Amino acid sequence: MKIGYAQNTITPSLDKPVYLAGFGNNRRATAVHDDLYARALAIQTEQITLVLVALDLIGFFRPDVYEVIEKVNRPDAQIVIASTHTHHGPDTMGLWGPDQKTRGVDEEYMRGVKQKIADVILASLSTLEPTSVKWASVRVPGLIKNARTPEIMDDELTLLQFTTADGRPLTTMMNYPCHPEVLWDMNPNITSDYVHYLREEAEKRTGAPCIFFAGALGGMMTPDVKDHSFEEAEFMGKKLAGEGVKALRAVDSDPLSVNSQTADGERQTMDGNAVGGQWSAVSITKKVISAKLTNILYKLAFRRKLLPDVRDKNGCIATEVNLIKIGGLWLAAVPGELLPKLGLQLKAWMKEAGAQVAGVIGLANDELGYILPLEDFKYPWNPFKPGKHYEETNSIGKDITPKVMGALRELIR
Known part of the structure; x- marks a missing residue:
């Protein structure tokens, strides 16, 4: 197995208005607290080339994803592009302009971002080097809450690390199911929120770059903080990074908890609990689905040309x-914001199908809003x-749930 990594800033210039996405309209950025990034992790075996891309953006529609893939022009590479869903980056979808009738996307910025993403994917593919891999997961309680259904909670941090032969x-x-919204709607600063501190701390502790993916963060899964400050974002990010690095190091130190990879790449199974492990098989399978859009607010957004129809x-x-x-x-890579009940x-x-550790990558190759359990879906009369029932008004409709879950059930089997 070989891997390559590359990153590039995608922070918008403040020379013209930047409308921050995720809360209300007319939230104009006044400063940059930390840069936004496109980060690409390329993984190659004799059988497959896979590139996982994380964007510090609110979301990235499927047509935009495939425009980037076309620019990359690597038919041999399987590419997944997911957004961290920061609520303090530029509007890349259209809903957060100066008012409810004006699209908030800067098309010039979008053209530049698509080229930068393509460039960073190609750069990751040009830096491939031999590697070993290990994975782990750890629960990190006390940082998040489910604002919709408090009794349903997923606080698992899912982890993967690539190393040289000498470790x-x-x-x-790192993969965690929580909205990057420690900072709230009054924040005028561009930032990736707690994700910034998570990556920074992980990189400090490991001496290697860190890529973050959002999990099943619907619900909504939101930070459980006393105040919406950068100090709280820093605490959350550093806590997650610290627990994650500690869990990965435990894979090395506890031989009873791992599957180890021999020098020739053969899997060698040991007894013990499966909290982490090491071997090198890689695969990706895709299923295209189609779901009916019934949300009247999205239909209104189409008429106002806020969203691409x-x-x-x-x-x-x-x-x-x-x-x-x-x-x-x-x-499991899903095209929106999966509620935690479905993620679990x-x-x-x-x-059940054989995974030692399992995670969900949300907002992957699309962003169709919330994906709710059918029994919990009640579209409000107003x-x-x-x-x-806010989440229902930011979902394409009921049909998306059985289509996503059914398709993944088939792939998992």
Whole structure:
């Protein structure tokens, strides 16, 4: 196995208005607290070339993803592009302009971002070097809450690390199910929120770059903080990074908890609990799905030309799910913000099918909003005053849930 890594800043210039996405309209950025990034991790075996890309953006629609893939022009490479879902970056979707009737996307910025993402993917593919891999997971309680259904909680940090033959870290991946919104709607600074501090701390502790992916962060899964400050974001990010690095180091120090990779790459199984491990099989399988859009607010956004209308003649939107396997770590990549009940179900299915550690990558190769359990989906009679059913007004509709879960169930089996 070989890996390559590259990153580039995608922070917008403040020479013209930048409308921050994720809360209300007319949130104009006044400063840059920390840079936003496109980060790419390329993984290559004799059978496959896979590139996982993380963007510090609110979301990236599927047509934009495939425009980038076309620019890359590497038919041999399987590419997944996911957004961290920061609520303090530029509007890349269209809903957060100066008012509710004006699109907030800077098309010139978008053109530049797409080229930068393509460039960073190609750069990651040009820096491939031999590696070993290990994975782990650890619960990190006390940092987040489920604001919609408090009794359903997923606080698992999913981890992957690539190392040299002598154990020196090359790249670390962290995956956690929480909105990057420690800072709140009054924040005028561009920032990747707690993700910035997580990556910075992980890189300080390992001496290697860190790439972060959002998990099943619907619900919504939000930071449980006393105040919406950079100090709280720093505490959360550093706590997650510290627990993650400690869990990865435990894979090396506890032989009863791992599967180890021999020098020739053969899997060697040891007894013990499966909290982490090492071997090198990599695969990705994709299933294209189509789901009907019924949300009247999205239909209104289409009429106002805030969002690109990609419905077919039947009112359906084509999207995709992916199942990624890297050794004993399995990742379900979903095209939106999965609620934690569904995320936990996917993890259970993957573990039943043979995964040692399982995770969910949200907002992967698309962003279709919230994906809710059918039994919990109740569209409010007045979507402008949704009350406890806000998530339904930011979902394409009920049809997306069985399509996503059914397709992934087939791939996992």
